[in-house]
Amino acid sequence: MLRVILNSIVKRPPDRRREGRAGDISGSVSISGRLYHLKDLSTRGFSVRGYRGELCPGDRVPLSLSLGRSGEGLDFACQAVIVRVERGRGELAGVFADLDGETREAISDYIDVLPLPDYAEPPRAMHSD
Numbered sequence: 001m002l003r004v005i006l007n008s009i010v011k012r013p014p015d016r017r018r019e020g021r022a023g024d025i026s027g028s029v030s031i032s033g034r035l036y037h038l039k040d041l042s043t044r045g046f047s048v049r050g051y052r053g054e055l056c057p058g059d060r061v062p063l064s065l066s067l068g069r070s071g072e073g074l075d076f077a078c079q080a081v082i083v084r085v086e087r088g089r090g091e092l093a094g095v096f097a098d099l100d101g102e103t104r105e106a107i108s109d110y111i112d113v114l115p116l117p118d119y120a121e122p123p124r125a126m127h128s129d
Contacts, residue, residue: 026068031061031092039091041067041111043104045083047093055082060097067110074110076103 027038029048036048046065055061059082067074080094099107 028066030064030066031055036092038065038067041065041107043096043099043107043111045080045093045095047084047091050090051085051087051092052090053092055085055092057082057084061094063094067107074106076106078103 025038025041027041029036029038029046031048032053034053036050039047039049061080061082062077063080064075064077076099078099079097081097082092082094084091084093086092
């Protein structure tokens with residue numbers, strides 16, 4: 001939640017996503033038995049690097065996701081709908097199709113404790129003279 005508030009205050013490039021997300025995080029997604037490194041993650045979806053496969057936008061696939069965290073982790077399985085495949089860049093993005101509220105909240109909590117990206121400077125205190 002804090003990340004969403006800070007992102008709304010900090011000027012950054014326009015983004016079509018509605019949820020806060022974490023980029024360059026420690027985690028992986030297993031799709032069709034192959035493991036891919038997470039590029040970014042939100043409570044609504046994900047993107048991966050190094051994708052080389054035949055999935056297309058609109059495909060619904062089972063996957064498992066594993067997030068690393070010092071001392072603990074978050075692992076879950078779900079269905080996702082593929083929304084973007086960039087074969088030249090080796091990227092794939094999907095939205096979660098069946099996450100329960102508890103898992104969404106766990107992802108949100110995970111994202112909230114990560115450091116802000118480089119482009120997001122903390123808001124400056126406003127002083128009135």
